[in-house]
Amino acid sequence: VSEPANRADGVATAARRDVACLPAYNAGLSAADVRERYQVTRIAKLNSNENPFGPSPRAISALTAFAADAALYPDGGCSSLKKDLSGFLGVDADRLIVGNGSENIIELACLAFLNPGDRVITLGPSFGLHEIYARAMSASVEKIEVGADLQFDLPSWWSALRTCAKIVMFSNPSNPVGCILRTAEFRDLIRRTPADSVLVVDEAYYEFAQGAEYPDSIRELDRQDRPWLVLRTFSKAYGLAGLRVGYGIASSPDVVRLLDRVRTPFNVNSAAQIAAAAALQDQDHVARSVRGIVGERIAMRRDLIERGYEVAESHANFLFIKVRDDAQLCANRLMARGVVVKPWRDPGYARYIRVSIGSPADNGYFLAVLRDVNGH
Ligand SMILES: Cc1ncc(COP(=O)(O)O)c(C=O)c1O
Numbered sequence: 001v002s003e004p005a006n007r008a009d010g011v012a013t014a015a016r017r018d019v020a021c022l023p024a025y026n027a028g029l030s031a032a033d034v035r036e037r038y039q040v041t042r043i044a045k046l047n048s049n050e051n052p053f054g055p056s057p058r059a060i061s062a063l064t065a066f067a068a069d070a071a072l073y074p075d076g077g078c079s080s081l082k083k084d085l086s087g088f089l090g091v092d093a094d095r096l097i098v099g100n101g102s103e104n105i106i107e108l109a110c111l112a113f114l115n116p117g118d119r120v121i122t123l124g125p126s127f128g129l130h131e132i133y134a135r136a137m138s139a140s141v142e143k144i145e146v147g148a149d150l151q152f153d154l155p156s157w158w159s160a161l162r163t164c165a166k167i168v169m170f171s172n173p174s175n176p177v178g179c180i181l182r183t184a185e186f187r188d189l190i191r192r193t194p195a196d197s198v199l200v201v202d203e204a205y206y207e208f209a210q211g212a213e214y215p216d217s218i219r220e221l222d223r224q225d226r227p228w229l230v231l232r233t234f235s236k237a238y239g240l241a242g243l244r245v246g247y248g249i250a251s252s253p254d255v256v257r258l259l260d261r262v263r264t265p266f267n268v269n270s271a272a273q274i275a276a277a278a279a280l281q282d283q284d285h286v287a288r289s290v291r292g293i294v295g296e297r298i299a300m301r302r303d304l305i306e307r308g309y310e311v312a313e314s315h316a317n318f319l320f321i322k323v324r325d326d327a328q329l330c331a332n333r334l335m336a337r338g339v340v341v342k343p344w345r346d347p348g349y350a351r352y353i354r355v356s357i358g359s360p361a362d363n364g365y366f367l368a369v370l371r372d373v374n375g376h
């Protein structure tokens with residue numbers, strides 16, 4: 001049976017206006033896609049900021065033992081994992097929310113807080129979902145672009161914060177640039193954020209940024225009399241991206257109860273809950289991963305700068321690199337050799353690629369292929 005000719009038009013007409021014009025999230029290609037499309041055998045997958053060390057052996061054992069219980073529904077309240085996180089973080093369990101990845105909690109916050117027309121302030125360039133989920137709720141999103149130095153442009157933030165906003169949301173360290181808001185700047189931002197704004201601080205790369213300058217956001221925010229959320233994830237330093245589990249620390253149990261009303265009841269599957277709990281117990285694995293990745297990041301950035309590239313200072317597990325010509329072209333050439341990176345397309349950043357820090361072998365392969373395709 002042939003499809004009615006106007007089928008696609010019908011969908012566009014039926015769709016909510018603000019959904020129909022949303023940009024699609026660019027999740028990138030999988031290793032299998034690249035293998036098939038380019039007929040390459042060697043793949044260095046450096047486009048999704050995954051952990052090259054993989055999950056903790058303890059998480060792998062927990063997952064293997066879990067398989068026989070797959071017939072049962074998960075614990076919809078993630079009570080056991082919340083109890084473990086509570087002990088780990090020193091935060092009461094009723095102030096924690098667990099999500100199907102931390103991106104799920106971004107979605108819940110947008111669903112729970114945003115009315116049509118509300119203003120959301122975020123960072124540019126940004127993690128796509130900070131903008132997409134807000135726009136899906138018909139909010140108006142204002143992006144504060146990083147400065148020419150690829151750091152937070154504080155004067156622009158201060159001026160944006162003079163007008164009321166329902167949500168102020170940004171990642172620290174930022175994705176894709178990798179810059180951070182330092183402790184004094186973070187305090188200043190909190191002080192200048194309108195009293196009735198909800199602050200959402202996305203710390204997906206928290207573990208990589210630990211150091212003297214990086215704010216202890218929970219301690220800083222705990223003195224605040226406003227709703228706030230700090231988001232973290234098991235996808236990056238813990239190496240569990242495929243299982244989808246992240247968590248949020250909220251200002252109060254009321255915030256968690258509000259988000260609970262809009263989440264699907266079993267949003268985190270059992271395998272994810274069990275593996276995350278086991279991974280949390282293996283902080284040695286996290287520390288080893290972070291040490292290895294940060295060491296590689298520093299060496300890789302130094303090498304690229306010596307070769308004439310402009311590379312943003314990064315506090316995360318990736319580098320934001322300016323290339324000679326169009327980023328998409330560069331990414332395509334790299335991909336034809338099996339190196340998968342993420343090209344940026346937003347106006348102003350169309351010459352930047354984001355490259356995840358992978359295993360030493362994959363990083364070395366990327367550096368060699370980049371020289372081949374770019375001539376330096
Ligand atoms: C800033 C930021 N927030 C959230 C996420 C989503 O992470 P998760 O896998 O926990 O959904 C990512 C993933 O790349 C990210 O870069």
